Amino acid sequence: MNxxxxxxxxxxxxxxxxxxxxxxxxxxxxxxxxxxxxGAVEIINRKLTGRHFHVYIKPDREIQPxxxxxxxxxxxxxxxxxxxxxxxxx
Numbered sequence: 001m002n003x004x005x006x007x008x009x010x011x012x013x014x015x016x017x018x019x020x021x022x023x024x025x026x027x028x029x030x031x032x033x034x035x036x037x038x039g040a041v042e043i044i045n046r047k048l049t050g051r052h053f054h055v056y057i058k059p060d061r062e063i064q065p066x067x068x069x070x071x072x073x074x075x076x077x078x079x080x081x082x083x084x085x086x087x088x089x090x
Contacts, residue, residue, distance in 0.1 A: 005042030012043045018071040034059035034084070036073055054080040055090065 018037040042051040
């Protein structure tokens, strides 16, 4: 284990995503689904740095009702949000 005091070694980025759903029947769980929300925060030495990122993304498919029950994000809410192609380099 590296016990260096260099703060770069104590840096964590916590990432959270929400999707249009999940495949229930075998195969890859998220095949064909899209990410509709990305959130991230940076932590250094167990403290939030204030650096963060958040975006909602309009998918090119409908959100499954089961997914809406989990995260509460609806197709109607995302209708005016940017598409992935316009935010992917942020």
